[in-house]
Amino acid sequence: QSQSKTKGETSYNPPKEFVTSMADRMELLLLDRQLISNLVQYAEELQKKVDVLRRFAKAMRIPLKGAKGREEEYLSNPLHSFPLIRHMHEDWRHLEKFMRQPVGQDQINFLKNKATKFPSVEETEDATEAIYRIIRTYDVGPGDLVHGIIEGVHYNSSISVIDCFSLGKLLFHWGEYGRAAQFLAYSLDLVRPEHYSVLHVLGLTSSEVFMLLARCFVELDQEADARTTLMGHPDLAEHSKRLLNFYTSTRHVPVSEEMKPILDEEFNQICRSSHQNKPSRLHCRYNATTTPFLRLAPLRMEELSLDPYIVVYHNVLSDAEIAKVERVAEPLLKSIGVGEMDNSKKSKVRTALGAWIPDENMHISGWPVIQRIVRRIHDMTGLIIKRGQVVQLIKYGYGGHYDTHFDYLNDSLPITQALGDRMATVLFYLNDVKHGGSTVFPVLQLKVPSERGKVLVWYNMHGETHDLDSRTLHGSCPVIDGAKTVLSCWIHEWDQMFIQPTYHPGNRSFIT
Numbered sequence: 431q432s433q434s435k436t437k438g439e440t441s442y443n444p445p446k447e448f449v450t451s452m453a454d455r456m457e458l459l460l461l462d463r464q465l466i467s468n469l470v471q472y473a474e475e476l477q478k479k480v481d482v483l484r485r486f487a488k489a490m491r492i493p494l495k496g497a498k499g500r501e502e503e504y505l506s507n508p509l510h511s512f513p514l515i516r517h518m519h520e521d522w523r524h525l526e527k528f529m530r531q532p533v534g535q536d537q538i539n540f541l542k543n544k545a546t547k548f549p550s551v552e553e554t555e556d557a558t559e560a561i562y563r564i565i566r567t568y569d570v571g572p573g574d575l576v577h578g579i580i581e582g583v584h585y586n587s588s589i590s591v592i593d594c595f596s597l598g599k600l601l602f603h604w605g606e607y608g609r610a611a612q613f614l615a616y617s618l619d620l621v622r623p624e625h626y627s628v629l630h631v632l633g634l635t636s637s638e639v640f641m642l643l644a645r646c647f648v649e650l651d652q653e654a655d656a657r658t659t660l661m662g663h664p665d666l667a668e669h670s671k672r673l674l675n676f677y678t679s680t681r682h683v684p685v686s687e688e689m690k691p692i693l694d695e696e697f698n699q700i701c702r703s704s705h706q707n708k709p710s711r712l713h714c715r716y717n718a719t720t721t722p723f724l725r726l727a728p729l730r731m732e733e734l735s736l737d738p739y740i741v742v743y744h745n746v747l748s749d750a751e752i753a754k755v756e757r758v759a760e761p762l763l764k765s766i767g768v769g770e771m772d773n774s775k776k777s778k779v780r781t782a783l784g785a786w787i788p789d790e791n792m793h794i795s796g797w798p799v800i801q802r803i804v805r806r807i808h809d810m811t812g813l814i815i816k817r818g819q820v821v822q823l824i825k826y827g828y829g830g831h832y833d834t835h836f837d838y839l840n841d842s843l844p845i846t847q848a849l850g851d852r853m854a855t856v857l858f859y860l861n862d863v864k865h866g867g868s869t870v871f872p873v874l875q876l877k878v879p880s881e882r883g884k885v886l887v888w889y890n891m892h893g894e895t896h897d898l899d900s901r902t903l904h905g906s907c908p909v910i911d912g913a914k915t916v917l918s919c920w921i922h923e924w925d926q927m928f929i930q931p932t933y934h935p936g937n938r939s940f941i942t
């Protein structure tokens with residue numbers, strides 16, 4: 431039974447996550463549909479008025495037609511004089527009133543009120559950044575985007591002239607002139623003359639595209655192409671000399687790098703479907719030894735690397751367990767930053783939603799499955815987890831990614847003093863990602879696709895010395911299709927104190 435709100439209580443609307451959350455994007459889609467119907471209604475209202483006006487004009491023309499060429503005769507007819515005088519006295523005044531009457535105010539107000547629900551500048555920037563990340567990581571050209579092809583996969587879609595222009599503009603501002611020129615040129619290829627009136631309403635003029643394209647050419651030291659571009663536009667041709675001079679004198683002005691995501695080319699290469707892991711001579715076997723549990727129910731294990739030690743287990747969680755974890759974590763999901771529980775600032779390093787579990791707000795029914803997960807981690811690794819919030823559910827949406835990073839913190843946070851550093855990482859993949867979203871270790875040239883039920887386990891430090899292993903640098907490639915959900919668990923050093931009595935903390939170094 432729903433409770434009515436008490437007086438003074440205001441409902442809290444959490445900020446929307448249009449980029450990371452499909453549900454929030456669904457609201458946008460539904461709103462767009464409403465607005466399109468509203469626009470059609472508006473056009474119908476206008477049409478009604480146009481129809482009335484045309485009918486008026488038509489009716490008023492009829493008597494005048496008869497007068498054509500014999501005006502004097504016409505005016506001497508008393509049955510013409512009266513109507514003309516009356517008509518001139520009254521009808522046009524009424525018509526003026528009618529012409530002045532605003533049309534479609536309801537529809538205009540409807541649109542205006544819905545504007546509060548539109549994505550903000552920041553949200554739009556995030557969305558642009560997500561597509562930029564996909565374009566750069568997977569090396570997608572404008573032609574591919576227009577034909578809806580990413581890495582050879584056909585998406586039944588295409589981007590418009592204005593999307594293409596918008597990406598060209600972004601690439602220009604980020605100083606990627608070669609790519610910007612490709613996108614701008616492509617947007618010009620896409621324009622048909624009948625589009626101009628619509629594009630004009632949307633604030634796009636062809637001269638703007640030509641000028642930006644010419645500017646890219648100047649930046650690329652292709653003066654001749656810049657000139658040809660300007661000469662090719664009727665409004666720009668006569669100013670081309672002046673424009674060229676201006677572009678040349680403002681050339682190489684440093685662009686703002688502030689917003690530009692920094693992409694690691696080596697990481698990108700491995701994310702692409704063209705990268706295949708080197709065939710290893712390591713084997714697939716059943717781990718039946720770590721703990722007594724595995725003697726009863728061995729887990730299929732695949733060694734991906736011996737040094738650093740990286741293994742994959744298969745079919746670790748059941749469908750019911752996955753469903754349960756997702757259900758209890760779903761209401762706790764928020765946009766996550768990087769660093770211990772610092773959710774205050776949206777991160778560019780990781781674009782995803784996250785939830786620490788267990789959490790004081792978690793539904794109590796989540797406890798048994800979390801205990802089972804902790805036990806399963808112990809079964810796989812022999813390692814122990816004691817502290818409160820043991821796992822983080824991470825949900826990557828559209829373009830969601832995690833830049834390359836180390837899981838160890840190397841004393842950069844107080845928490846490492848209390849718990850030791852993150853000795854090992856256990857990553858549960860909760861769904862199959864159709865395209866993109868692999869975990870990648872660039873130094874090891876290793877890619878691990880996200881596949882439901884799989885668990886990736888690796889050691890971030892040397893087993894005995896606890897030297898931090900920088901070869902464990904890793905990240906999550908941008909998701910292209912759908913979403914990626916993982917459960918990430920960092921196992922801390924001091925929890926292992928009793929099973930590893932030989933280790934003496936305090937003198938670690940780096941493995942490179």
Ligand SMILES: O=C(O)CCC(=O)C(=O)O
Pocket residue numbers: 824832837855857868869870904905906916918
């Ligand atoms: O989602 C992934 O593939 C990587 C996650 C990760 O690196 C982490 O949680 O530390």
Ligand SMILES: [Fe+2]
Pocket residue numbers: 835836837855904
């Ligand atoms: Fe990580």
